[in-house]
Amino acid sequence: MIFVTVGHQMPFDRLVRAVDKWAAAEGRSDVFAQIGNTDYRPSHIRYTAKIDPSDFRRYMAEADAVIAHAGMGTILTALELGTPILVVPRLGRLMETRNDHQVATAERFLALGKVEVAMDESDLPGALARLTGKRRTPTIQAQASPQLLACVRGFIQGSERPK
Template identity: 45%
Template sequence: MILVTVGMQVPFDRLCKAVDAWAGRNERDDVFIQTGDTDWVPKHSKHTKMIRPDEFRGLMEQADLLVMHVGVGSIVTASDYGIPMLLMPRRESLHETRNDHQYHAALRMRNTPGIHVALTEDDIPEILDRIDWKKKPEVDFGSTSPGLIKRVSDLIGD
């Protein structure tokens, strides 16, 4: 399953629409999108606005790929589960975030094994088409320790 999550604070329609369109073109029935509080509704994917923590854990156990914004909590959680990630940064110029810390973090993370980076929504289909998203990362991201959280948080700038 491909799990798309945008976090709990704001929606990220650019990311969700790109993955949903890809799912439709490829006749995928294994895409689940957590959209956040938005009026937009996916046409080709299972979806919900919000996911309770216990539901999220269950979805993470089923996920083969996690598609998400460059958020520290999601990155640490995905690394704990050993799930490959496709990250797309929110952009300040599009009023999706207060600055471009996610963009700069994505640039720094794009050569990390198990992490794929789409800098724009136009990159999403090509990345989803070419990666072996069922293959688990070959790198051990560690566990959710205070040190790991600090390292990821420092990298992202949150």
């Protein structure tokens, strides 16, 4: 199953339309999307407007791949669960978000080799092809390491300075 999520703050019709078109062209019936508050209703994918946090995590864990906006919570959850993720950043110039912080996020995680990125809808098919068959490998932990916590505690208490 491919899970698509757009977050909840603003609609992201550009992404939903692109995935809907891709699913139709590829004959995919295994796509489920959280589409947010929008007037656009996909024709070729299953969808819901909202998902509660426990169901969101379950969909992320069960998915073979995730297609998402470049929200930090979504990216970090996918990396923690080891679910391959394709990030499509919202663009400020299209009024999908307030500025281009999602572009910066997507570029940084791409440079780290943690995500696939499609900067616009024409990149979606190629990026999805690269994502297909990627192994599920958790790349981050849900909790900070004991060493990091000890360093932060020491810094706060003034007994240790970061190196």
